[in-house]
Structure formats: structure tokens, C-alpha cells
Amino acid sequence: MDANHSETPQSNWHATVADEQQPKTPILVGIAVALGALLWLAPFMGLNSILNPAKLANIFGGPGAKVNNFLALLGTLGAVTSTITTIIIGALSDRTRSRFGRRTPWILWGSILTAAVMVGLGLIKDQSQLPLFIILWCGIQTFINMIVAPLIAVIADQVAPQHRGTISSIYAIGYVIGQYGGPVIGGRFLSTSNPGLVNTGYFILAIMMLLSGPVAAILMREKSSLDMPKEKLDMSGFVKAFIFPIHKVRNFYLALFGKMMINIAVTAFGTYQIFFLTTGMGLGSTAAGKYVSLMGTATMVTAIIFSSTSGMISDKLHTRKWPVAFAALLTAIGTMLPFILRTPSAMIWYGIIAGTGSGIFFAVDQALNLEVLPDPETAAKDLGILNFANTGAQILAPVLGAVLFSMVGKQYMPILPFLAIIALVGAVLVLMINEHKTV
Structure with a gap:
């Protein structure tokens, strides 16, 4: 018997539930x-x-x-x-x-x-x-x-x-x-x-x-x-x-860093959204606040609608990575619109398109995270490590934004293509996950 386990039979307890x-x-x-x-x-x-x-x-x-x-x-x-x-x-x-x-x-x-x-x-x-x-x-x-x-x-x-x-x-x-x-x-x-x-x-x-x-x-x-x-x-x-898992972890770390890239793009956009409207598009603070509110409403409504259905669709399709990658693509498209159009209404379109992506992402990414866990008996610890994709993005996004701001001549709008690329990198990492296989 494993020296780490007690001598008492433990056959009645299971860490997870099988489909059957x-x-x-x-x-x-x-x-x-x-x-x-x-x-x-x-x-x-x-x-x-x-x-x-x-x-x-x-x-x-x-x-x-x-x-x-x-x-x-x-x-x-x-x-x-x-x-x-x-x-x-x-x-x-x-x-x-x-x-x-x-x-x-x-x-x-x-x-x-x-x-x-x-x-x-x-x-x-x-x-x-x-x-x-x-x-x-x-x-x-x-x-x-x-x-x-x-x-x-x-x-x-x-x-x-x-x-x-x-x-x-x-x-x-x-x-x-x-x-x-x-x-x-x-x-x-x-x-x-x-x-x-x-x-x-x-x-x-x-x-x-x-x-x-x-x-x-x-x-x-x-x-x-x-x-x-x-x-x-x-x-x-x-x-x-x-300790961070080290066995059968390829999918685990692809999910972690893919999620982090997507979150960095979204977090950095949120950090600088007011500056895209003021410095980038020439609005005053009051008008900018109005568009931020409208964008937030659009994001919330579309996120709620698509989060309520996307998980069930992914169950029917028997895939998690493709919906998550599609959500990252929508995030990248939404991020590019203010850069291309340079009009305040583009921010509302960002809310609609990226909000749709957020709804899909919130619903399906969590299921994806559960399926890349190396060991069901350490689920909470490993999910905590995956949560670093959220907290790490909160730390890195403002730093990355400041670096990009300096690189592009202390302007805000040119930051947007870089954020779109980062979201797409996240999509690629997620698509590299090998579903239905132990790796």
C-alpha cells in the first residue's frame, strides 16, 4: 500500500463524477x-x-x-x-x-x-x-x-x-x-x-x-x-x-497562458478606454463618460445572453477550445474597431462584439479549465493556479499598456492593434490544446 495513505479502506469516496x-x-x-x-x-x-x-x-x-x-x-x-x-x-x-x-x-x-x-x-x-x-x-x-x-x-x-x-x-x-x-x-x-x-x-x-x-x-x-x-x-x-503540477500538464499550461493573453487584452482595453475616447477621439470627460456607460451596458447585455447558451452548445459540439478561441477572435475584432473607425460609436460596437466574446468565454473557458486539470483530487489548488491568468492579467496589463504607450510615441490609439494581436495569441494557445487525450 502507498505509504502516503492510511490502512483504512477508502473505497466509498470519489473525487469526481463519471458520465455514466x-x-x-x-x-x-x-x-x-x-x-x-x-x-x-x-x-x-x-x-x-x-x-x-x-x-x-x-x-x-x-x-x-x-x-x-x-x-x-x-x-x-x-x-x-x-x-x-x-x-x-x-x-x-x-x-x-x-x-x-x-x-x-x-x-x-x-x-x-x-x-x-x-x-x-x-x-x-x-x-x-x-x-x-x-x-x-x-x-x-x-x-x-x-x-x-x-x-x-x-x-x-x-x-x-x-x-x-x-x-x-x-x-x-x-x-x-x-x-x-x-x-x-x-x-x-x-x-x-x-x-x-x-x-x-x-x-x-x-x-x-x-x-x-x-x-x-x-x-x-x-x-x-x-x-x-x-x-x-x-x-x-x-x-x-x-506545488505547480508537473505531470500531464501540456493542456493545463496552454489553457493558463491562453487565458492570460485574452485577459490581458481585455483588461488593458478597460484600463485605457477613457483615454481612447478623450485623447484618441477628442471627446470631453462628460461625453466620454456617456460612451463608457453605453459600452458597458452593451457589453453586459450581450455577455449575459451568450453566457447563458454557449456552455450548452459546447456540450453538444463536444469541444471547449473552439468556442474559447472564437471568443478570443471576437475580442480581437472588437478591439480593432476603435482603431480603424476612430469614432465614439466604435466603442459601443466594441461592447457588442467583445461582449459577445466575453459571454462565450465566461461560459466555456470555465468548462475548459475543469477538463485540463491534471488530478481531480487537487482540483481547487490547480484551479487556483489557473486563476493566475486573471490576477496576472490585472498586474501585467497596466505595465504592458505603459510600455506600449512609450513604444508608439506616447499615443493611446496605436496600442489597440497590439492588444488585438495578444488576444489572437491567446486563441492560438487555446487551439493547441489536445482535447479528448491525456497528454
Whole structure:
């Protein structure tokens, strides 16, 4: 017997579900992960996009360089913290044994701790407390990963491969609504006449965050993991639990870097969108803000529509990589339109075309990620590593944008063709994935 395993027979526990064991689509699991995603992502986006900048503007006496620099610091530290903690928490989740399963305890405690830290952020009032603001923000990036990494792993645990596209589509609906709806909720707590209303926003969003864990746990009804084989944390066990995978990983790393390229293109476009409209197209701030809002609406609507159907279509087509590559192609096309047309309406067309790509990507990429995992027993840890495609893009996109800005003569519009090429590189990497084969 393997020295890493106990002598007790462990035949009743399985890390995943085979197609023949699950003839019907487990819709309830899809609803559980979708609502869980909506209830953690909406509060996070409301804080990150709206309430944090508003609170810092109140603290510093108005928007300006100090606010921008502090937000950049928060973004960098938060992304680094999230990258590290999501892998660690995922690995610990994979090894958790409880009557409530591997994921449920983490999801429940994550929602409680994240909500508590959000309340703490809401109580910060002046510049003397800014070091505490940084600590609490890194705390949020840590505790929220107690929800994120295990929640996504639930699909790998409880959904057979033939249904993962459909369940990923349901998950994507909650994710998209949370991503675009969170800033809308946060905006309700902005008031020129009552700056203190921002703090109320933190408390209300904390309640949403608090609900994410219990709602998901009740609906997904995870089985006990007490029968899971017990492994010693010797050197071999440590490598399996915490280190980047090294066996049967060609597809895994192609998916990781393909996803990162696509995310870098999208993130960099979002970072500089206001400058494309002002410096690039000559609009004033008010008019630019109007087009950003219209573009955001177009992106949200098309993303919701296509995220709700693309996963099911990929199930029927028995492929993940082709829809994801097509989504990257749409992103590249949408990115080129403002460069070619040089009119503000091109930004709305970007929202429609790239939003369609985002909807397809959100739905099918998650299913693709699940199918390139090297080992179902380390699903949460490996999904945490794949999440580096998101956090890495947040770190690299502004840096790459600044480098390109300098390369093209300190202009913004010529950046766009480079971003389109980066998205296409992501598509090529995804197409190199060898589906239906162990590599």
C-alpha cells in the first residue's frame, strides 16, 4: 500500500463524477455556484470599482494623484495576495475532511470573514487609518478566496464532464450579473450631499457577501469527505498539495497562458478606454463618460445572453477550445474597431462584439479549465493556479499598456492593434490544446 495513505479502506469516496453516473444535468449545483458567484462578486466589484475610490476621495479631499496612487498600490498588493492565497487555500480545501465535505467549510467561513473585513473597511474615516485600509484590503483578497477557489472546484467535484458546459453557463450568468451589477449597486451609495452614505454601502454589500456561503452550501449539499484517503504531508504529499503540477500538464499550461493573453487584452482595453475616447477621439470627460456607460451596458447585455447558451452548445459540439478561441477572435475584432473607425460609436460596437466574446468565454473557458486539470483530487489548488491568468492579467496589463504607450510615441490609439494581436495569441494557445487525450 502507498505509504502516503492510511490502512483504512477508502473505497466509498470519489473525487469526481463519471458520465455514466450522472445521466441528468445537475441543475441545482449550477444554481448553487451561480448564486454563490453573484453574491461574492457583486459586493467585491461594488467595493473595488465604486466604493473604495469614493471613500479614498473623501479621505484625501477629492480625486487626484493621491487617490490614483493609493488605488494602484491596493491593486498591486491585492493581486499579489490573491495569487498566493488562492493556491494555498485551494490546496488546503483539496485536503479537507469533514462531514460537510471539502468545500463547504471554506465557503461558509470565507463569507463570514470577508463580510467582517468589509465592515471594517466601512468604518475607516481618515488618512491615519490608511495602513489599516491596506491590511484589510489584503484580508479581503485572502478571505474571499476561501469562497472563490472551493466554489469553482464544486463543478469539478459534482458535475460529470458531459454536463460541465451547461453548468459553467449557469455559473457564468451569476458571474456576469455580479461583475456588471456590483458597480451599479455600489453607485447607489454615492452622494455629493451625504459623503457618509459610502460607508453604508460597505455594510449593505457585506450582508450580500455574508449570504454567499450559506446559499451555495444549502443548494449544493456536498457529500462528506470523511472517507477521503488520508495523506501524510511528507515531501511527496507537500509537492502534490502545494506545488505547480508537473505531470500531464501540456493542456493545463496552454489553457493558463491562453487565458492570460485574452485577459490581458481585455483588461488593458478597460484600463485605457477613457483615454481612447478623450485623447484618441477628442471627446470631453462628460461625453466620454456617456460612451463608457453605453459600452458597458452593451457589453453586459450581450455577455449575459451568450453566457447563458454557449456552455450548452459546447456540450453538444463536444469541444471547449473552439468556442474559447472564437471568443478570443471576437475580442480581437472588437478591439480593432476603435482603431480603424476612430469614432465614439466604435466603442459601443466594441461592447457588442467583445461582449459577445466575453459571454462565450465566461461560459466555456470555465468548462475548459475543469477538463485540463491534471488530478481531480487537487482540483481547487490547480484551479487556483489557473486563476493566475486573471490576477496576472490585472498586474501585467497596466505595465504592458505603459510600455506600449512609450513604444508608439506616447499615443493611446496605436496600442489597440497590439492588444488585438495578444488576444489572437491567446486563441492560438487555446487551439493547441489536445482535447479528448491525456497528454
